[in-house]
Amino acid sequence: MTLSVTECLLAASREHHDLDDYAGELSRWCTGCGDNAILAALQRICRDEQLAPERTVFVSGIGCSSRLPHYMKTYGFHGLHGRALPVAEGIKIRRPDLDVFVNTGDGDCCAIGTAHWIHAIRYNMNLTVVMHDNEVYGLTKNQTSPTSPRHLTSNTTPRGAYLEALDPVSTTLAVTNVSFVAQCVDWIPELVHDVISAGFHHKGFSFIRILQRCPEYLDGHFDQWKSDPERILLLRHEDGVEPSPELSRIYRNQIVHDPADLRRAQEIASDRDPIPVGVLYRNDDVPCYEDTRRADRHYGPAEIGQALEAEFDRFAIRPANNNHDGGGR
């Protein structure tokens, strides 16, 4: 507390952050859990971007995914089930100077928090939202989620899930003001990094769905895709992600997809076999709610006092200027 502002600035400017600077507690996720790949990608992005840990906030709801902030050494907010997005919006509204990430799961985002998800797309605040989608409830121990495939057996659907899965990517693409949608699978770490990084660089609400493995409750669920690179469709574009030559040698099933093309993105979005990965949609021209609201203005006591006096004037009853006593004339 004794540092001067100048000293602080100097200290900040000479500080270089390496990966360890972003590593919080050791993760408690299961071995083989896809959340680990997302965590690694996020820490790399923080390092690559040299984000100041004190100006970075990871916000989450409840679920396996939502433990992630504890494993970062930034500010974190581990709130209520389904409510990460409104908290993140509240943070961002007056603190656009902070980089805000949101980690949410398929239950958190697409079940209990659905209203907030839909409206967050519409607000289009500058948030990087990673939706960890393992297609099952993990933390509460194996229940069917909205993204679970039909016929999946779980503790709540022992005779198989009754309903078709909800598709979060198609849904997001259908909402007013959608500005960034990407998808990836946890077993291609390089691409997980690249799509989240593209989302981070997009100014607006970046929705990134990561299909991830749950070795505990859905062991082998993604094996057929994981073992066959042909069943992954890599979307490449200079405005999206460009895979490295090494990656292209493995994942040869590629198409050029212009993220500006919303109609094409909507066609691709619901494909499950092959799974499309990359940036589906990007539109840099959608206004951000925090900019529209011009919320970063800060008023001092003098300005507030003056404005308040003007409000009081509006409601003032001036005393009558002669000695009316309420009697008749």
Next chain:
Amino acid sequence: MGNTTLRPQTAPAGTTPIEVDEHVIDVVSDSGEGAQKCGQSLAAIAARSGNGIWTVEIIPAEIQPPARSIAGASGNRVRIGRNRVTNGGDAADLVVAFNDQVLAGRVAAGELKPGCIVLLESMWRDDPDPAIAAGYVSVHDALVADGHPVYEIPMEAECLQIVADARRGKNMFVLGLLCHVYGLDTELADEQVAVALAKKGAAVVETNQRLVRAGWQWAAQHLDVHFRIPATPPKQPQIVVSGNTALALGVMASGMEVCAMYPITPATSASHYLSEAFERVGGLVHQAEDEIAAVNFAIGASYAGKCAVTITSGPGYSLKQEAIGLAVMGEIPLVVIDVQRGGPSTGQPTKAEQGDLLSAIFGSHGDAPKVVLAVADIEDCFYSVITARKIAEAFNMVVVVLSDASLANAQQPFQRPQFDPEWLAPPIDQSPVPDGLAPYDWDDRTGLAHRFIPGQPGGMHTLTGLAHDRDSKVAYDPEVNEDAIRRRSLRLAAVARTLRPPTVTGDQDGDLLVVGWGSTRGAISEAVERVRADGHRVGALHLKFLQPLAPGIGDILGRFDRVLAVENNWSDRSDDPIVDEDNRRFSNLAWLLRARYLVDIDCWGQVRGQPLRPGAIAHAITARLDNERRTRR
């Protein structure tokens, strides 16, 4: 027509006004006929003359109720007094009705005093629809039979001499009538019309001023109704606003910068005004997708900045409970304003009730200590929000401010506030956190901790709704969990240490103490004064802080033979056959005080959707005292 004995066509010359201490005046019309503007203007003129006033909006529950319907009455009740007026009073002394059906609704609701003077639009008597004409005659005759002086006034015909659409003029004609009846200055009326209609341009102002004068002249020529309510012109500048506007002004004056809300009656008008004005002090209103989003948005804003506020009513408050628990757990300052309405469930959205006290205190699962305070009148709405913000940030706590529908749309003048920079929240701390300081470095004695705000170097931690230790690490350890709960609880004791003992008005000891909270303060003290005038030794205690309770209350309760909690919420009636002392459900505050002070506190209340009236309270007090006397004998 034979029994319409009281239809004087000319006023007896030189009628002396009858001097009265106060009058309750109702102006009722169909929605859209402007009775509210008439009532508000009357109140403003009286206030400028130096009378005490209190206005209550008469609001139909529907947006466009059918014309001429019993449930469709829209308008204003104005209580004008010689002295300061602290509540809406009892029933009306004089009512102006634009049609017989809205009047019938007021009669059925018991809003007219015996002998209440009625000024009634007479056009319906000659309506071409025989059903309407018959309805008018029936209401009229019943009122006359009940002993009401009824004056039939051709409002429509008189207004048509000045404007083409009398629906847009009648209210100002009536304003002129009332100015004459109460001897109010027409120059003040002219000024008031100019202020109220300034936005509509000079031509509209001029027309309306003509209407006011026409009403005044009609009354001078035809009415023998003339009252005088002595007034003392105010020496200090005053402002007159509704309770909800006062809450909103309080938000602006507290230095809070974010209000997140979802529309809900009767709280929304606070956000309407804030939506218009908040940006002028650098704030903003966020209309969220639902109540849960609103409170979480406010929590996010508070976590990363200055304390934020969310404004709601009962159903919204219920929805916010889980998030309020999160703010308690994370020690995030937050102001929650609950403008209560009739409950449970959707209940009576536009009606008054004080039913949320216990859910405000005990709501949210687990042990979630929070500060709960209630506003007593319009002025208090303003200052309470400033106080709430200060407590929230000083103690890192949730502060719930309870208002209710009886204050939401009521108006009362109060001394114009003098802006004090001390009201404002300080800038947020962005300085580096010294080494070794933990995010929950709870003080051993008070449970208070620092608050690390994003942007502060060295303060990085993950705030969590899970049980956690001083470092904000998830805690499964029994010791750590219990210790954290203890320290969060201690902060309420710390707040209590800052409170002063409340004062008793009326008798300081004696037969009966009436205890109340929130919007009933004015009505209770008025009732107590009436009962004291009858020779009873009765005191009134009003509690602003409901959690924690201020010190010294136990001593006060002990000075009286009996204690009666008076509230606008439900308590079982002792005379219901299956109700006894083992199963009787008490009113909210009675539960609280009985548990805290081990005093056998009785309770009385109503849930009629209306503010408690001083007359009804006085009656209840007297009944309790008489009953006591009988049992003693």
